[in-house]
Amino acid sequence: MKSEAHGRTAIWAITPNGAHLARIIAEGVAGSALFLSEKLDAKIEGAVRFNRLKDEVARQFARFPRHIFIMATGIVVRTIAAHLAHKTTDPAVVVCDEAGQFAISLVSGHVGGANALAREVARATGGQPVITTATDVNRVQAIDVIAVENELTIENPDAIKVINMALLTGNPIFLHDPYGKVAQRLPEDQVIPSAVDAFLENNAGIFVDYIRLDLPPHVLVLRPGSLVAGMGCNRGTDVGEMLDLLVETFAKNRLAMSSLRALATVDLKADEPGLLALAESLNVPITVFTRDRLNEVEQIPTPSAMVEKHIGVKSVCEAAALLATHRGRLIVPKQKTANVTVAVAADGCTLSASDPADRNT
Numbered sequence: 001m002k003s004e005a006h007g008r009t010a011i012w013a014i015t016p017n018g019a020h021l022a023r024i025i026a027e028g029v030a031g032s033a034l035f036l037s038e039k040l041d042a043k044i045e046g047a048v049r050f051n052r053l054k055d056e057v058a059r060q061f062a063r064f065p066r067h068i069f070i071m072a073t074g075i076v077v078r079t080i081a082a083h084l085a086h087k088t089t090d091p092a093v094v095v096c097d098e099a100g101q102f103a104i105s106l107v108s109g110h111v112g113g114a115n116a117l118a119r120e121v122a123r124a125t126g127g128q129p130v131i132t133t134a135t136d137v138n139r140v141q142a143i144d145v146i147a148v149e150n151e152l153t154i155e156n157p158d159a160i161k162v163i164n165m166a167l168l169t170g171n172p173i174f175l176h177d178p179y180g181k182v183a184q185r186l187p188e189d190q191v192i193p194s195a196v197d198a199f200l201e202n203n204a205g206i207f208v209d210y211i212r213l214d215l216p217p218h219v220l221v222l223r224p225g226s227l228v229a230g231m232g233c234n235r236g237t238d239v240g241e242m243l244d245l246l247v248e249t250f251a252k253n254r255l256a257m258s259s260l261r262a263l264a265t266v267d268l269k270a271d272e273p274g275l276l277a278l279a280e281s282l283n284v285p286i287t288v289f290t291r292d293r294l295n296e297v298e299q300i301p302t303p304s305a306m307v308e309k310h311i312g313v314k315s316v317c318e319a320a321a322l323l324a325t326h327r328g329r330l331i332v333p334k335q336k337t338a339n340v341t342v343a344v345a346a347d348g349c350t351l352s353a354s355d356p357a358d359r360n361t
Helices: 016-028 053-063 073-083 114-125 143-149 157-169 196-200 239-252 273-282 291-295 305-311 317-324
Strands: 009-013 032-037 048-050 066-070 092-096 102-107 128-130 152-154 173-176 191-193 205-208 219-224 227-233 260-266 286-289 329-336 340-346
Touching: 009 016, 009 053, 016 032, 016 066, 016 114, 032 053, 048 053, 053 073, 066 073, 066 114, 073 092, 073 102, 092 114, 102 114, 114 128, 143 152, 143 157, 157 173, 157 219, 173 196, 196 205, 227 239, 227 273, 227 317, 239 273, 239 329, 239 340, 260 273, 260 317, 273 286, 286 291, 286 317, 291 317, 317 329, 317 340
Parallel strands: 009 032, 009 066, 032 048, 066 092, 102 128, 173 191, 173 205, 205 219, 227 260, 260 286
Antiparallel strands: 092 102, 152 219, 227 340, 329 340
């Protein structure tokens, strides 16, 4: 059982039987933190004690991606209602009765993982998972589950219901998926590989790509993390200048920022404050390469004699982007301001819709 600060799953109990079951569940669910009413006599090492459930949940709800409440469903609904935002961002919530007979997936069954958590809890208690999402009841893979399992960012979650309804009814689904991220997970007889213009009609559609297009709202847009921005900068460059160039480059070339997987640069810039701040603000890692590794990249569209003179490499941003995508394709060559350079590369796949490299941007 891990401490509150490190746990991923908060387990809540307000009665003696609930506390006993909470200990059992904690042994079967890794990374658990126990939250028990201070009115209980049970002495459980490491448990957080609270006075009022409502107040403690308000403090902790967003801190944990998963919550298990051992109490009546009505209490839980009233307690968490004010903290719910959207099914794609809410934590998973499972409700379990004190006897451990049922583990109910209450909130965020798919994206948040409450359905899987309910099954996990049921295994720990020997009870029955209760899952009511239509796709699970009908033994159909939900598109939001497929997206999460393939690390795809859901850009317009309101379109999820259109695709899941098509999956339930057997209606055709038009699909643009150059990376093959979801095609193999969908019923073969329902999928129609599609050009982009097919999405202009009133058809259920899934668009898996890093390119930003003006698509109808019923088309589900899923973003693969397939882009790397190679970056170089002068020492002490402000993070604002870096961010402005990056955002401008992505917008100009119709690239989705949510497909940005990482930043890449030379090891000399590994401790550059502006780059570190940029990566933190974008919630992406920084991949660094030695100068020898950067010089291994031969096909550099815009080498720099000045950079080669000062640090011994003919390219930072373009070479780093290509290396970080395992010699993928450079889709945006070097762009620059007074202090920053950026280039964008994509993982290798079939050509993307309206690829920037094909539009000579």
